Amino acid sequence: MNYKIIDRETYYRKGVYRHFTEDCKCSTSMTARIDVTELVKYSKTKGTKFYINFLYLLTKVINSRDDYRMQYLWQTDELICYDVVNPIQYVFHEDTETCTPVYTTYCENYEEFYKNALSDVENAKKTREYMLDSANHPNWFDASYISWLSYDSMNVELPDGYIYLLPIINWGRYREENGRLMMPLTVRMNHAVADGYLVANVYRLLEKEIASFIA
Numbered sequence: 001m002n003y004k005i006i007d008r009e010t011y012y013r014k015g016v017y018r019h020f021t022e023d024c025k026c027s028t029s030m031t032a033r034i035d036v037t038e039l040v041k042y043s044k045t046k047g048t049k050f051y052i053n054f055l056y057l058l059t060k061v062i063n064s065r066d067d068y069r070m071q072y073l074w075q076t077d078e079l080i081c082y083d084v085v086n087p088i089q090y091v092f093h094e095d096t097e098t099c100t101p102v103y104t105t106y107c108e109n110y111e112e113f114y115k116n117a118l119s120d121v122e123n124a125k126k127t128r129e130y131m132l133d134s135a136n137h138p139n140w141f142d143a144s145y146i147s148w149l150s151y152d153s154m155n156v157e158l159p160d161g162y163i164y165l166l167p168i169i170n171w172g173r174y175r176e177e178n179g180r181l182m183m184p185l186t187v188r189m190n191h192a193v194a195d196g197y198l199v200a201n202v203y204r205l206l207e208k209e210i211a212s213f214i215a
Contacts, residue, residue, distance in 0.1 A: 001082065001083075001084075001138065001139050002082070002083040002084075003080040003082045003083060004080065005079070005080055006070070006079040006081055008079055011079065013192075013193065016191075016192065017079070017192045017193065019192075020192035021072075021163055021192045025192075026191050027156075027158065028191045028196065028199055029155050029156060029186060029187070029188040030186070030187055030196070030199045030200065031151075031152070031154055031185070031186040032184075032185060032203055033177075033182040033183060033185070034182070034183055034185050034203060034206060034207065035182060035207075036181050036210070037180045037181040038211075038214050039053060039210050040174065041214075042213070042214040049118070051145060052114055052117045052118060053213070054171070055087055056110055056113050056114065057206060057209045057210060058087070058143060058169065059087045059113075059143070060209055061202060061205040061206050062085060062141060062167060062169075062202075063085060065201075067193055067194060067198050068085070068167055068198075068202070069082045069083075069139075069166075070082075070166070070193045071138070071139070071164075071165045071166055072162065072163040072164070072165050074163070082139040084106060085166065086103065086104060086105050086106045086137075086139060086140045086141070087104055087106065087141060087143040088101050088102065088103060088104075088140045088142050088143060088144075089101075089104055089117070089120070089121070089143055089144070090102060090144050090145070091121055091124040093125075093128055095128075096128050100124045100127055100129060100130060101130070102120045102121055102124045103137050103140060104116060104117045104120045110213075139166075140166075141167045141169065142166075142167075142168040142169065142170075143169050144169070144170045144171075145172075146170055146171070146172045146173075147172075147173060148172075148173070149172050150173040150174065150175040151172045154170055154172075154184075154186040155188075156170070156188045164190060165189075165190045165192065167187060167189050168189075169185070169186065169187050169188070170186045170188075171184060171186070172184040185203065185206075187202045
């Protein structure tokens with residue numbers, strides 16, 4: 001885990017960061033549907049899991065820009081940017097109706113990521129423990145699939161505490177709309193490091209990555 005310290009005096013969002021960490025602490029959340037028709041077809045053709053393919057592309061997007069890898073270290077009062085952030089995916093246990101967090105390390109090589117993510121999921125299925133370990137996994141962002149619903153809106157609230165800057169991303173079941181498979185995706189970021197443009201840009205980058213991936 002490596003990171004660079006951001007000088008808040010020269011940070012390009014200096015005024016915005018100060019306002020949304022001192023005057024008006026808030027986050028910004030957006031839900032929109034993305035077209036996953038071709039990615040679903042590709043996954044079925046290749047005999048791979050759509051879920052892990054999407055997780056890979058999402059993580060690639062989040063690692064493509066500094067704004068999505070920011071965090072605040074309350075212990076040292078430092079604004080930082082991680083070199084790499086990794087996804088926390090989740091396994092749901094039908095028998096206990098509980099979840100186990102799965103810490104998967106990101107690598108740009110698709111085949112390696114796919115193999116590791118699949119193995120991580122299988123290992124998590126063997127336990128029923130929650131095993132949340134954020135202290136030893138600081139550069140991980142939440143990437144949670146809500147498999148039971150193709151929802152229209154979602155909001156993630158964080159209680160008062162230290163400033164949390166990493167993205168929190170959820171997505172639901174895709175459904176057919178006018179012959180296309182559309183999937184709800186919710187991106188939540190702290191307003192101190194992201195605005196509407198940066199949140200919307202996640203969707204735009206995902207569309208490009210999906211198109212490139214299946215080409």
